[in-house]
Amino acid sequence: MPTPTKGPRLGGGPAHERLMLANLAAALFTHKSIKTTETKAKRLRPVAERLITFAKKGDLHNRRRALAIIGDKSVIHELFTEIAPLVEHREGGYTRITKLGFRKGDNASMVQIELVLEPVSPKPKSAKKAAAAGESAAKPAAAAATAEVEAITGADAAEVDDTVVADDAPAAEELTAEAGVAEEAPAHAATVAATEEPEAESK
Numbered sequence: 001m002p003t004p005t006k007g008p009r010l011g012g013g014p015a016h017e018r019l020m021l022a023n024l025a026a027a028l029f030t031h032k033s034i035k036t037t038e039t040k041a042k043r044l045r046p047v048a049e050r051l052i053t054f055a056k057k058g059d060l061h062n063r064r065r066a067l068a069i070i071g072d073k074s075v076i077h078e079l080f081t082e083i084a085p086l087v088e089h090r091e092g093g094y095t096r097i098t099k100l101g102f103r104k105g106d107n108a109s110m111v112q113i114e115l116v117l118e119p120v121s122p123k124p125k126s127a128k129k130a131a132a133a134g135e136s137a138a139k140p141a142a143a144a145a146t147a148e149v150e151a152i153t154g155a156d157a158a159e160v161d162d163t164v165v166a167d168d169a170p171a172a173e174e175l176t177a178e179a180g181v182a183e184e185a186p187a188h189a190a191t192v193a194a195t196e197e198p199e200a201e202s203k
Contacts, residue, residue, distance in 0.1 A: 010039070020040075025047050029079050035111070037108045038097075038110070041113040045095050049092070051069060051079065066079065087116070095116060
């Protein structure tokens, strides 16, 4: 058997390894969590996550690609209908590996590999990105608010001007009438003075 170039194989040959990883992936999708050696879990993780990526796409072509790897229609159905919706908003990291200690017989490092199906909480934005987003959002909002205030102010000013003109019309008429009375008063006083002067002279 030729020596593998990327670390030791898990079985006697590449076909054996491929089938072993397919069986491990099928067991992982069926039970959501399996216990195996650390080496097998690390080799299983990219295979399982690639199959979950196929399931997230969900079309017929990717279903056939996944079926070519696993070969069990019931497992593929469960992967595409049950697991894919649970990881729809998760961007990678679909599996979790937890160390369990060492096996008694051969002291192999044992781990538990499981699917991460918890709902995703959105990442908090960093202070710089949040400030930049706030500034970029504040500029159009401020411009819109200023335009709105100017429009409202212009409309209110026009209404106020109309109201002032309408309200001041009677006052203007009253002022004009008072001015007329004031103009008549000096003329009346001059007439009275002119009539009184001849009377004084006659006396």
